[in-house]
Amino acid sequence: MAEPLARSALRRVENAETFPLAALQALRELRSQLDQAENDAILRARELGATLEDVAEAMGITRQGVAYRLKTIQTRAAAHDHVVDLADAEEQSRPRVP
Numbered sequence: 715m716a717e718p719l720a721r722s723a724l725r726r727v728e729n730a731e732t733f734p735l736a737a738l739q740a741l742r743e744l745r746s747q748l749d750q751a752e753n754d755a756i757l758r759a760r761e762l763g764a765t766l767e768d769v770a771e772a773m774g775i776t777r778q779g780v781a782y783r784l785k786t787i788q789t790r791a792a793a794h795d796h797v798v799d800l801a802d803a804e805e806q807s808r809p810r811v812p
Contacts (some may be wrong), residue, residue: 720747753787756780 723740730737752773759769766777773780 720744723747753783756783757787760784 723743726733726736726740727744756769756773759772764772766780769780770777
């Protein structure tokens with residue numbers, strides 16, 4: 715689903731001369747999609763046995779930069795796991811009527 719969104723956003727960026735605010739919004743959307751794709755690629759590379767140095771070379775950053783990115787990815791994933799959907803929690807706390 716991200717691919718059609720990316721194409722749409724790219725078209726809006728291409729029209730920046732005419733619609734600069736739409737282009738800025740599209741760039742924000744693209745950055746978000748690119749960040750997620752990069753995170754997914756880093757994790758997959760590590761799953762496949764790539765070292766921090768391998769990933770760093772591919773990304774053009776330092777090994778420490780990759781280690782920081784991995785820590786950030788893991789922290790965000792852990793925080794996401796602790797998010798409570800209040801609507802679900804409220805529904806579960808209601809007494810059931812037989």
